[in-house]
Amino acid sequence: MTGTIVEFDRVGLRYGTGAEVLRDLDFRLNQGAFYFLTGPSGAGKTSLLKLLYLAQRPTRGRMTLFGEELSHAPREAMPSFRRRIGVVFQDFRLIRHLSAFDNVALPLRISGHADQDIEGPVREMLAWVGLADRASARPPTLSGGEQQRVAIARAVIARPELVIADEPTGNVDAAMAERILHLLTAMNGLGTTVIVATHDVGLIAATPGAQLIRLEKGALVDPTGALRHPPRTPPRAEGPLQ
Amino acid sequence: MNPLFVTDAERRLIPPSGVRGPVPVLIAIMTFVMVVVGAAGLALANTSAVVKSGVEHRYSIQISDGAAKAPAAVAAARAQPGISRVAQVPPEELRRTLERWLGPAGQEADLPLPAIVDVDLKPGSDPAAIGRSIERAVPGARFIAHRTSLEPLLKALRGLTLLAVGLVLLIALASAAAVVLAARGALDTHRGTIEVMHGIGATDEQVARLFVRQIAIDALLGGIAGAAAAGIIIALILGGANTATMLAGTPPIGWNDVLWLVLLPIAIALLATQVGRGALMRALRERL
Numbered sequence: 001m002t003g004t005i006v007e008f009d010r011v012g013l014r015y016g017t018g019a020e021v022l023r024d025l026d027f028r029l030n031q032g033a034f035y036f037l038t039g040p041s042g043a044g045k046t047s048l049l050k051l052l053y054l055a056q057r058p059t060r061g062r063m064t065l066f067g068e069e070l071s072h073a074p075r076e077a078m079p080s081f082r083r084r085i086g087v088v089f090q091d092f093r094l095i096r097h098l099s100a101f102d103n104v105a106l107p108l109r110i111s112g113h114a115d116q117d118i119e120g121p122v123r124e125m126l127a128w129v130g131l132a133d134r135a136s137a138r139p140p141t142l143s144g145g146e147q148q149r150v151a152i153a154r155a156v157i158a159r160p161e162l163v164i165a166d167e168p169t170g171n172v173d174a175a176m177a178e179r180i181l182h183l184l185t186a187m188n189g190l191g192t193t194v195i196v197a198t199h200d201v202g203l204i205a206a207t208p209g210a211q212l213i214r215l216e217k218g219a220l221v222d223p224t225g226a227l228r229h230p231p232r233t234p235p236r237a238e239g240p241l242q
Numbered sequence: 243m244n245p246l247f248v249t250d251a252e253r254r255l256i257p258p259s260g261v262r263g264p265v266p267v268l269i270a271i272m273t274f275v276m277v278v279v280g281a282a283g284l285a286l287a288n289t290s291a292v293v294k295s296g297v298e299h300r301y302s303i304q305i306s307d308g309a310a311k312a313p314a315a316v317a318a319a320r321a322q323p324g325i326s327r328v329a330q331v332p333p334e335e336l337r338r339t340l341e342r343w344l345g346p347a348g349q350e351a352d353l354p355l356p357a358i359v360d361v362d363l364k365p366g367s368d369p370a371a372i373g374r375s376i377e378r379a380v381p382g383a384r385f386i387a388h389r390t391s392l393e394p395l396l397k398a399l400r401g402l403t404l405l406a407v408g409l410v411l412l413i414a415l416a417s418a419a420a421v422v423l424a425a426r427g428a429l430d431t432h433r434g435t436i437e438v439m440h441g442i443g444a445t446d447e448q449v450a451r452l453f454v455r456q457i458a459i460d461a462l463l464g465g466i467a468g469a470a471a472a473g474i475i476i477a478l479i480l481g482g483a484n485t486a487t488m489l490a491g492t493p494p495i496g497w498n499d500v501l502w503l504v505l506l507p508i509a510i511a512l513l514a515t516q517v518g519r520g521a522l523m524r525a526l527r528e529r530l
Contacts, residue, residue, distance in 0.1 A: 055441060075527065076445075083443030093438050095255070102254060109251055110444045154442075 004067075005031040005162060005193050006052065011061035011071075013047055021047045022218045025061070029195070029213075031161070034188045036204050037197040039215035045197045046090075046166060048215060052195065053087045053164050054078055066161065083111055086155030086192075088165035092147045094139040100126065100150045101135040107158040125153045129183060145176040152180060156187050163187055165196045169203055181206060255439075256432055256452045265424045265457070269464025269514065270471070272417040273507050276410050277472035280503055283406025285494035290399035297388040299326075301369060303359040303376055304384045311380050312357035318379035319359060324367025331358040410506075414513060421457060421514040422521040428453050429525050436526075446526040454519045461514030465507030473503070 006029040013022040022044045029035060037045050050056040051063060054070065063071045066084060070077075086107070094103050105122045126132050129149035139147050148168065155163055165184065169177035181203055188194045195213075196203070204210065214221040303315045312330055319328045336355050347353065363369055373385030389396075429436060436449055480495060 053441065079440075079443045079445045081443075082441065087441060093434070093441070095435050095438055097257060098254060102251065105251070106439070107442045109249075110439065110442050110448060115249070115251070 003031040004028045005065070007062075007064040009062040009064070011051070011058040011063050013044075013051060013056060014059050020059075020218060022051070022058075022215075025220050027213065027220060027222065029193065031193055032188070032191050033193055034185065034207060034210040035193075035195045035213055036207070036210050037195055037213045037215065038199070038204070039221075041199075043215040044218040045215055047218075049087075049164055049166050049195070049197055052162075053085050054082050083107070083158065084161045086158065086160035086163045088148075088151050088155045088163070088168050090166040090168075090170055092139070092151040094147055094150055094154070096139050099136045099138055100131060100142065100146075103139070103150055104153045104157050106154060111158055121157060125157050129153045130179070145172045148172055148176070148180060149183075152183055156183075156192070159190075160192065162193045162195070165194070167198055168196060169198065169200055174202075177203060178206070252452055255435060256428075256456065265421065265460045266464035266467070268420045268424075269417060269461050269510060270468035272413050272420070273465045273468030273510050274472045275468075276413045276417075276510070277469050277503050277506050278475060279406050279409045279413070280506055281472070281476045281495060281499070283403050283410065284499040284502065286399050286406065287403045288494050288496070288499070290396055290403065293392065293399070294389070294396055297392050299363040299365065300388040301361050301363060301373070302386045302388065303361065303380070304386055305357040305380065305382055306384075307354075307356075307382050310357075311382065312359060315357065315359045315376065315380045315383055318376045318383075319361050321379075322372050322375060324364050324372050325361050326364045327360075327362040329360050331360060414510065417461075417510055418513055418517040421461065421518045425453060425457060425518045425521040426525055428456075429522065436529075440529065446523055449526055450519055450522040453522055454515060457518035458511060458515040461518075462507070462511040465510045469504070469507040476503075 006027075008025045008027050011022065011025040012020050014020045025048070037048065039045050047056070051058060052065075054065075057063075058071050061071065062069055065081060068081070070081065073081075095106070098106075101122055104125055105118050108118045108121065123132065123135065126135050129152060131146060131149055131153070134142065134146060137146075139150065142150065152165070152168065155165070163184065168180050168184070172180065177200065184194050184196060185207065198204065204212070303319060305311045305315055316328055316330055319325050333355055336358065337349055337353075340353070340355075341349055344353075363372065369385075369387065376385050377383050439449055476495070
């Protein structure tokens, strides 16, 4: 049985007094699934991601994450939910004066892990993203691809239930894009729900089993209703008729 | 966890230069002014207390129609159990006093002189009852408290002391305002780091801790520097000027007062830390 990790119920978002950038978003995302968020520039992808990683509140509608309705949750409640989400920003948002090691260790430190419990997992994570020998390097001395991998390592180090990546392959070559996709699918294989915003059709094609969330002009394109009413169990090719 | 204790990793998140800026210098100047003004206020309060205690129990019996009644006044005063000392002011001293106002005419023999008898009351005695008794025994005599004539001076000293207290509070307020501005400036400087931390799930308390310790250190360093400079100036002034000591009969600043002055920079550091923390938390709450 697959649970719902994200549920949007007629969610709308506007910045200040401007027009709505997202309107009437109605969908559910399953735990442990892999999603691509697509759409033309200006469709509202980044705004939707901001709602998902709790950097914005919807201006209307109900948004439920991890089974909790968070549209009107008190501000003090947010940190505990944010710790369950890993985010890979398009511009990486690494802390420039910290080493790669300290950047990756940050989520563990914020969660209150002791130093002796941080060293091993961070070294292991840096090795996993191929940066074991760059642990003490600071972001300005790393290439774009290396920074991207540090950002991914930071996003997944605390084993979040939901990983959100905004154009994670936007600044890297094809080989690095493939490697990053491999890291994300590996995380998904461990049970993490992954949402990747991308324009990269090749990336989508290279990920069988991933589902698409398409936005156009701030609205969800879901002609079949698959996102509004996703199957509660994964399909089985040779199972009995339901 | 104590907000003043941060780990090495937390310290690396916000480099010290990012918060420091002009805060220690500002705090040093504020503390310098505060300690000097505080010392002046304490000196005024002490001088006022010395003057007040010197005249508190001192009264005069004044008989305006001549010296003939002086012995009777002295006798009446000595008969009062509440009086500890009786001394008639010698006529020559009265003439010398008058000479300052009247010139050589003050020494003329036919100038009528009042008789004045100084008396000191024992603590706890009733000046009104003693005065009534003497005025009954010596018709025409007036029983006058010295304090009455010094009241304008004492009032001025009290006013100046209050002014010093007000100035100390005002400077503390200005220091607090400087710390608030510095704290907000530090948040703006490190906006990127803070956004990343919040995004990862850091609480406001965790973010504020990174800055509070630096604010406390800056305020304490500035406070100590300012207080040390003020201490040197005060020591130089007190060492070179014995006039105040001569006027008051005692040093204008005692060791108890020095203790208060030493506490001022510590109080400033505590105030800065608390105000800084409050400003940080308020500023952080403005974000989601």
